[in-house]
Amino acid sequence: MLHAETNLTSVPDYVLRPPAGFYRALNPATKLVIALCTAALAFVLRGWLAPILALVVVGATVARARLGRAFLPFVLATLPLLVSIVLINTFLYPGATDTLFVVGPFRATGSGLTVAGQASLRILAFALSVAVFALTTPTDDLLADLERRGLGRRASFVVGAAIQTIPRLAARAGEVADSQRARALDTQGSPWRRIRGIVPLAGPMISGALSEVEERTMALEARAFSAPARRATLRPMPDDQAQRVGRWLFGLATVVLIVATITGRLALP
Amino acid sequence: MIDVQGVSHVYPDGTRALDRVDLLIPDGDRLAIIGQNGSGKSTLVRHFNGLLRPTEGRVLLDGRPTADRRVAALAARVGLAFQDPDRQIFAGRVRTEVAFGPRNLGLRGAALETAVSGALASVGLVEQAERNPYDLGFSSRKLLALASVLAMGTPTVVFDEPTTGQDLRGAERIQAIVAELAAAGRTVIAISHDMRFVAESFARVVVMRAGRVILDGTPAEVFAEANWEELAGTYVEPPLAARIGARLGLGSTPTDGALIEALVGRSA
Ligand SMILES: Nc1ncnc2c1ncn2[C@@H]1O[C@H](COP(=O)(O)OP(=O)(O)OP(=O)(O)O)[C@@H](O)[C@H]1O
Numbered sequence: 001m002l003h004a005e006t007n008l009t010s011v012p013d014y015v016l017r018p019p020a021g022f023y024r025a026l027n028p029a030t031k032l033v034i035a036l037c038t039a040a041l042a043f044v045l046r047g048w049l050a051p052i053l054a055l056v057v058v059g060a061t062v063a064r065a066r067l068g069r070a071f072l073p074f075v076l077a078t079l080p081l082l083v084s085i086v087l088i089n090t091f092l093y094p095g096a097t098d099t100l101f102v103v104g105p106f107r108a109t110g111s112g113l114t115v116a117g118q119a120s121l122r123i124l125a126f127a128l129s130v131a132v133f134a135l136t137t138p139t140d141d142l143l144a145d146l147e148r149r150g151l152g153r154r155a156s157f158v159v160g161a162a163i164q165t166i167p168r169l170a171a172r173a174g175e176v177a178d179s180q181r182a183r184a185l186d187t188q189g190s191p192w193r194r195i196r197g198i199v200p201l202a203g204p205m206i207s208g209a210l211s212e213v214e215e216r217t218m219a220l221e222a223r224a225f226s227a228p229a230r231r232a233t234l235r236p237m238p239d240d241q242a243q244r245v246g247r248w249l250f251g252l253a254t255v256v257l258i259v260a261t262i263t264g265r266l267a268l269p
Numbered sequence: 270m271i272d273v274q275g276v277s278h279v280y281p282d283g284t285r286a287l288d289r290v291d292l293l294i295p296d297g298d299r300l301a302i303i304g305q306n307g308s309g310k311s312t313l314v315r316h317f318n319g320l321l322r323p324t325e326g327r328v329l330l331d332g333r334p335t336a337d338r339r340v341a342a343l344a345a346r347v348g349l350a351f352q353d354p355d356r357q358i359f360a361g362r363v364r365t366e367v368a369f370g371p372r373n374l375g376l377r378g379a380a381l382e383t384a385v386s387g388a389l390a391s392v393g394l395v396e397q398a399e400r401n402p403y404d405l406g407f408s409s410r411k412l413l414a415l416a417s418v419l420a421m422g423t424p425t426v427v428f429d430e431p432t433t434g435q436d437l438r439g440a441e442r443i444q445a446i447v448a449e450l451a452a453a454g455r456t457v458i459a460i461s462h463d464m465r466f467v468a469e470s471f472a473r474v475v476v477m478r479a480g481r482v483i484l485d486g487t488p489a490e491v492f493a494e495a496n497w498e499e500l501a502g503t504y505v506e507p508p509l510a511a512r513i514g515a516r517l518g519l520g521s522t523p524t525d526g527a528l529i530e531a532l533v534g535r536s537a
């Protein structure tokens with residue numbers, strides 16, 4: 001499943017396909033708002049409903065953007081986290097007594113499993129909404145757009161660097177997986193075997209992502225990134241009234257939902 | 270034996286990286302693959318262990334098509350070390366990293382120990398065995414990546430640009446590894462942009478351009494003056510010894526040894 005015999009796309013999807021279709025043609029800022037709000041909702045709201053809804057939204061965007069398998073590496077990247085969350089919560093959830101089954105000294109509890117399931121869904125929804133955005137939006141477009149809107153250059157860089165790391169990570173994931181498979185790592189077979197296979201994949205990916213951000217910072221500085229001049233952009237960025245309104249409404253709704261949840265006024269199933 | 274038969278490879282984005290390549294690599298061959306950036310060298314060697322599958326044509330490994338075999342199984346026959354060590358090193362200790370491949374192949378206990386120590390000795394990292402790979406410099410990490418493939422003891426070993434980032438000592442080490450593998454009768458294949466290394470260490474040179482093999486022969490044949498124009502077409506400059514030899518009218522002298530020999534022969 002993980003990397004079966006597929007060749008992971010090692011090039012960000014937007015390079016391969018020019019923006020076309022409803023989702024891709026949206027203004028970068030609209031896509032950013034959708035991604036951030038979905039991610040925030042998935043993360044903050046408790047229960048089953050919110051993460052499931054977020055996953056539905058993300059799923060719909062993935063389908064609209066015709067991403068295919070390109071986002072698989074992101075699912076993969078969350079796996080170590082998911083596995084540990086499921087194990088820890090299922091077996092070690094504090095105070096839970098509704099025992100399901102016992103493995104040696106460990107008791108699996110129903111409430112632990114519930115918490116684990118909800119947390120896993122939240123993390124998946126969070127990772128995927130950011131991934132979809134990153135894979136379909138040329139970062140240059142986003143940065144140019146944010147800057148035009150008056151966001152400081154430093155701030156837009158932080159946003160950019162964070163997002164740009166993601167397609168790089170996808171490219172890297174393919175190469176890392178290839179290296180380990182060349183050393184006979186078998187990602188097929190029993191679940192245990194697959195779980196063990198994650199360490200050699202996740203390690204070089206994470207360390208690589210960190211060093212790439214560092215390199216990017218230096219490369220940008222070398223190109224006079226902090227020079228105090230205003231730059232002109234060449235590409236027109238489509239934006240319209242409907243998108244502006246949509247962005248504000250979605251953003252506002254998200255804030256309301258989050259505040260309502262945090263203050264305990266809203267309890268979703 | 271690796272038999273590449275009419276292999277083309279088209280990436281999902283439509284890039285045709287290989288264009289009907291035919292190549293027979295007998296057991297014990299010592300083969301260098303050269304050619305400009307993007308000519309398809311890495312794509313070609315990824316077909317040897319099944320990481321990539323031909324879009325057209327087929328690859329036979331020891332007479333059997335690779336198409337229906339898993340990479341994990343093919344990796345026992347063909348070890349491939351990638352260009353960038355940082356895209357493979359994951360372990361917290363040098364020794365564990367080197368043990369990863371042979372362990373995946375099922376080696377345990379004393380056999381595993383022997384494989385790991387042997388590989389560490391070949392690359393000169395015995396003393397660093399207990400250290401963290403990320404405390405080593407880039408060139409040592411690259412040697413570590415080579416060791417982790419050597420330790421698998423595969424009959425064929427493929428190195429993708431082993432000498433980049435190596436100083437003279439590292440490059441000599443790698444030349445020694447190639448010689449050692451060849452002496453043991455194993456097939457050694459390397460991709461390289463380092464023409465001196467290619468001429469000194471390999472018995473056969475395959476030149477690629479735009480997804481095709483354009484020259485194939487001994488270093489003396491490939492680097493002969495008659496081919497220079499063709500080599501320039503794929504941005505390859507013959508080794509210095511070959512250029513000096515040709516300039517002095519000594520024929521094709523791709524290695525320092527051959528050049529000196531020819532010079533001695535002439536003055537005698
Ligand atoms: N994953 C990929 N997706 C799409 N195109 C690719 C991919 N990998 C390589 N290519 C393209 O295929 C062609 C051959 O690439 P390859 O990496 O095999 O060249 P190479 O000879 O190894 O080059 P170099 O000397 O730079 O390593 C190039 O045009 C490259 O851009």
Ligand SMILES: [Mg+2]
Pocket residue numbers: 310311312429
């Ligand atoms: Mg290459």
